[in-house]
Amino acid sequence: MKNIVFDKDDLLEIEKIKAKYPDTKSAVMPVLWYAQDKFGDTNTEIQKLVADTLDLPPSHVYGVVTFYTQYYDQPKGKFVLDVCTCLSCHLCGGYDMLHYAEEKLGIKAGETTEDGLFSIQSVECLGACGYAPMMQITNDKVVNHLTKEKMDQVIETLKSGNDIELEPITIPQHQNVSK
Amino acid sequence: MSKDWKSYKPLLLPDIKDLSSIDVYEKNGGYEALKTILKHKKKEWTPENVTNEVKSAGLRGRGGAGFSAGMKWSFMPKPDGGPRYLAANGDESEPGTFKDRQIFEDNPHLFIEGAIIAAYAMSIDVVYVYIRGEYRPYLKMLQKAIDDAYEKGYIGKNILGSGIDVEMYTHMGAGAYICGEESSLMESLEGKRGYPRVKPPFPAQKGLWGRPTTINNIETLANVPLIMKNGAEWYKQIGAEGHAGPVLYGISGHVNRPGVYEYPSGMLITDLINEVAGGIRGGKKLKAVIPGGSSTPPLTAEAVEGIAMDADSLREVGTMMGTAGLVVMDEDTDIVDVVWRISHFYHHESCGQCTPCRDGTGWLQKTLEKINRGDGEMRDLDLLLNICNQMEGRTICALADAAAWPVRYSIDRFRADFEAKCKKTVYALA
Numbered sequence: 001m002k003n004i005v006f007d008k009d010d011l012l013e014i015e016k017i018k019a020k021y022p023d024t025k026s027a028v029m030p031v032l033w034y035a036q037d038k039f040g041d042t043n044t045e046i047q048k049l050v051a052d053t054l055d056l057p058p059s060h061v062y063g064v065v066t067f068y069t070q071y072y073d074q075p076k077g078k079f080v081l082d083v084c085t086c087l088s089c090h091l092c093g094g095y096d097m098l099h100y101a102e103e104k105l106g107i108k109a110g111e112t113t114e115d116g117l118f119s120i121q122s123v124e125c126l127g128a129c130g131y132a133p134m135m136q137i138t139n140d141k142v143v144n145h146l147t148k149e150k151m152d153q154v155i156e157t158l159k160s161g162n163d164i165e166l167e168p169i170t171i172p173q174h175q176n177v178s179k
Numbered sequence: 180m181s182k183d184w185k186s187y188k189p190l191l192l193p194d195i196k197d198l199s200s201i202d203v204y205e206k207n208g209g210y211e212a213l214k215t216i217l218k219h220k221k222k223e224w225t226p227e228n229v230t231n232e233v234k235s236a237g238l239r240g241r242g243g244a245g246f247s248a249g250m251k252w253s254f255m256p257k258p259d260g261g262p263r264y265l266a267a268n269g270d271e272s273e274p275g276t277f278k279d280r281q282i283f284e285d286n287p288h289l290f291i292e293g294a295i296i297a298a299y300a301m302s303i304d305v306v307y308v309y310i311r312g313e314y315r316p317y318l319k320m321l322q323k324a325i326d327d328a329y330e331k332g333y334i335g336k337n338i339l340g341s342g343i344d345v346e347m348y349t350h351m352g353a354g355a356y357i358c359g360e361e362s363s364l365m366e367s368l369e370g371k372r373g374y375p376r377v378k379p380p381f382p383a384q385k386g387l388w389g390r391p392t393t394i395n396n397i398e399t400l401a402n403v404p405l406i407m408k409n410g411a412e413w414y415k416q417i418g419a420e421g422h423a424g425p426v427l428y429g430i431s432g433h434v435n436r437p438g439v440y441e442y443p444s445g446m447l448i449t450d451l452i453n454e455v456a457g458g459i460r461g462g463k464k465l466k467a468v469i470p471g472g473s474s475t476p477p478l479t480a481e482a483v484e485g486i487a488m489d490a491d492s493l494r495e496v497g498t499m500m501g502t503a504g505l506v507v508m509d510e511d512t513d514i515v516d517v518v519w520r521i522s523h524f525y526h527h528e529s530c531g532q533c534t535p536c537r538d539g540t541g542w543l544q545k546t547l548e549k550i551n552r553g554d555g556e557m558r559d560l561d562l563l564l565n566i567c568n569q570m571e572g573r574t575i576c577a578l579a580d581a582a583a584w585p586v587r588y589s590i591d592r593f594r595a596d597f598e599a600k601c602k603k604t605v606y607a608l609a
């Protein structure tokens with residue numbers, strides 16, 4: 001378990017964040033992101049740390065964390081598979097992909113595997129509707145045009161400790177391959 | 180409608196390799212518009228003249244509401260020496276919409292140049308680019324572009340020696356559709372829960388931190404350098420009358436080649452589906468189209484015939500341009516199921532401030548879920564319409580309307596589908 005403190009370097013980064021805004025309160029979202037990157041989630045203890053650092057009431061930070069779905073107010077798996085089941089992804093089999101991942105990992109959406117490696121979530125539109133069905137991994141890399149095979153591959157890659165490459169989107173209109 | 184769309188050359192997303200790098204962008208005429216404006220800032224291109232040029236070009240907002248950009252800029256009060264803000268809206272969370280992301284990925288400097296010109300035209304000193312948290316990989320791409328532009332003196336203090344200062348910062352959201360609504364976006368930037376504000380006061384009067392603020396969509400701002408480089412007259416010639424300019428059409432759903440396509444406004448929906456996106460998958464027939472993101476009322480295959488993608492044409496058939504994110508559904512699509520999923524989205528995303536929205540979206544979802552699983556009764560359709568009546572126009576922001584419209588118009592236009600699912604139960608014996 002990591003010590004829940006910001007060290008000197010962290011505090012320097014936080015000062016840089018604060019400088020972008022006219023008041024300290026406005027820094028709460030980027031600082032929460034910073035904390036989540038460092039600690040893995042933003043549970044109440046971390047919320048308290050952010051509140052103290054920015055001199056805000058913990059209740060305010062709690063209010064922000066619970067409003068935005070990407071802040072994890074509870075610990076999650078090392079890899080969070082956000083499978084989109086919204087409009088366009090649903091039309092293209094988003095729920096099939098979700099259920100396939102659930103079966104494969106033996107957990108339901110909202111749960112975490114016992115080894116703490118994977119969580120699955122069924123999420124709303126991720127802004128990649130043209131590449132449906134798709135998913136995002138722990139708020140970062142996106143995997144487009146999901147198939148069962150691709151899901152298998154991604155899970156294997158992550159398990160083996162390797163990183164997923166971000167797939168560039170080639171604009172179908174372009175004649176020359178631009179990437 | 181320009182009939183020669185087949186020979187159209189993209190302007191927002193031109194086919195140039197590595198355009199996202201600042202050197203390539205500059206080599207292709209990038210930042211020329213900004214340079215020219217700043218060079219002639221005393222006479223030809225005063226802030227007022229720039230605003231007027233954008234106004235007469237007829238550029239309408241690409242974020243959903245389609246409001247005149249130049250007009251919006253002219254609402255900003257006279258500078259009083261205090262800070263003024265531009266919030267560039269890259270929240271892009273309306274289901275079916277995925278076009279701004281392509282700008283971050285492929286032509287970020289066009290957007291940056293447009294935002295700096297907009298800031299100059301409104302005497303704004305700070306630009307915040309609000310980007311949804313799910314776009315983190317693309318935010319990194321934009322941040323790199325911003326850093327490069329700072330280095331070359333296109334952003335920051337004394338831009339290109341003009342004496343004009345503009346700072347540009349990115350702000351990452353964290354998963355809340357509502358933060359795309361302009362006043363919610365400002366609350367979020369101020370470090371709060373994204374509760375939309377009651378208007379008036381409007382952002383130009385009292386925006387970010389109580390100061391004059393303008394909110395524009397990313398694609399809207401990316402159009403600005405095109406206008407300033409080629410002139411309003413040139414721009415007006417592109418696409419449909421009353422809705423000029425290139426449009427990034429995001430096409431998703433049951434088509435062969437989904438993706439973002441740039442064509443003039445006023446494209447026929449059938450051309451977009453059948454030619455641009457390669458037709459319906461599996462050679463199937465069309466059943467329905469959502470023309471501009473999930474909140475825009477769906478159209479039947481018959482209604483789509485001959486209809487162009489511009490505000491006026493779409494209004495005539497009872498829908499809207501929205502974000503130009505077309506969602507295409509084939510003949511096998513279960514409309515009830517689709518509408519249920521849409522209402523699931525709006526219920527999840529309601530911020531909960533207004534009772535008609537907080538409770539209404541929940542009732543829509545629950546009632547549709549009941550019908551969808553085959554337990555519906557005919558009177559549930561009346562109930563749904565009744566709930567819509569109590570939501571529309573009765574809330575702080577337009578999310579409640581956005582949730583009600585797809586339900587209301589789907590029942591209206593695809594009533595047989597709904598009735599078929601209702602009739603399965605309860606009254607079967609009668």
Ligand SMILES: Cc1cc2nc3c(=O)[nH]c(=O)nc-3n(C[C@H](O)[C@H](O)[C@H](O)COP(=O)(O)O)c2cc1C
Pocket residue numbers: 239240241242243244245246248268269270271272273356357358359360361362394395396397399400576577578581
């Ligand atoms: C619920 C709701 C969500 C919205 N989401 C977005 C969005 O994600 N992106 C966007 O540009 N505009 C969004 N808008 C519209 C904005 O409020 C605003 O009109 C727009 O950003 C203004 O830019 P424009 O005039 O350049 O289009 C949303 C509006 C509502 C009511």
Ligand code: SF4
Pocket residue numbers: 357374375528529530531532533534536537574575576577578579
């Ligand atoms: S209409 Fe809905 S989303 Fe908008 S302010 Fe009211 S409760 Fe929030």
Ligand code: FES
Pocket residue numbers: 084085086087088089090124125126127128129130132134274275276
């Ligand atoms: S619906 Fe899945 S990315 Fe938009």
